[in-house]
Amino acid sequence: MKQLLVFIKKEFAHVLRDRKTLLILFGMPVVQILIFGFALTNEVKNSKILIVDNAKDIVSQRLITQLEASRYFEIEKAARNHDQIEEGFKAGKIKLAIVFPANFQNELLHQNSVQVQILADASDPNNATTLINYASSVIQDYQSQLNQTATVPYRIIPEMRMLYNPQLKGAHNFVPGVMALVLMLVCVMMTAVSIVKEKETGTMEVLLVSPFKPILVILAKAVPYLLLSLINVVSILLLSVFLLDLPIHGSILLLFAESTLFIITCLTLGIFISVKTDSQQTAMLISLMGMLLPTILFSGFMFPIENMPLPLQIISNIVPSKWFYIIVKSIMIKGLGIAAIWKETLILVGITSFLLVISLKSFKIRLS
Structure with a gap:
């Protein structure tokens, strides 16, 4: 019994001396609780919408005011035609558009019934359904207010239309998110662990004293995972097309080029983790927990980023x-080209370049 207590005491001493272990034990739960508390919500709010008011009468203006007063919507601007709506959806600047007919007030007062067109970006079907329900609820509330003083009930009928995904299939949102999650975890974890393993076994020094330059050692480790990840991309796309009936509307070559860029970004992130860690266990833990949670929470495929507090929205911008x-959504679902995604592409290039420079610099200093 005495030996057991001594052994337990020794293990406590090891744990308490290891600051990294203490940070994981006590810091990570706190961070997860804070992030999940703010990010995990099915409620959609502050979504940007466009308004096309062809009537410009008192009734339409009052309804627009009620939509703007709702915490669910943030009116981006008043569009003049359907072309501006389409541009807003393709650029990802809006989630919903509402179109008022030219004779909105006259039809409502004289015919007691009028239609309002509601357009939603259904590439995210859950978000689109929620926003349409919110808009319909605001319209019904306004309709109830009108009927309180009317002798004949007025009817404002929402005419709903789902763009890019009329059948509201979940695969349109699921497949791009899974691609990002799988590539992020596989590339980062496998690259980080493979390099750290060489450091743990002592073979990294042998490689460095060989004629190989340090950058060639890193490339030799990363290239196999690049090829394997491209095979993962092919398998995911084949399954999505032939099993999930999800067509690829855009350029396949562009999709592969962007996937290759993202894989390289993930590989450089794995190299960065391997440079900063000395054990496979630590590298694997950071790769799994450090990449899994940000991808799920901050990529936008599970939880709307606009729902989160501003600090978390800013943090999401550094998540590749x-x-x-x-x-992927822009190419596969909306059929857009490089002109629509050049900004996102440049951001990935910037993240990759930054991580690669820092990793190479730290690698030389660490193993010189």
């Missing part, structure tokens, strides 16, 4: 999977 998720 967020930008890749936007790129």
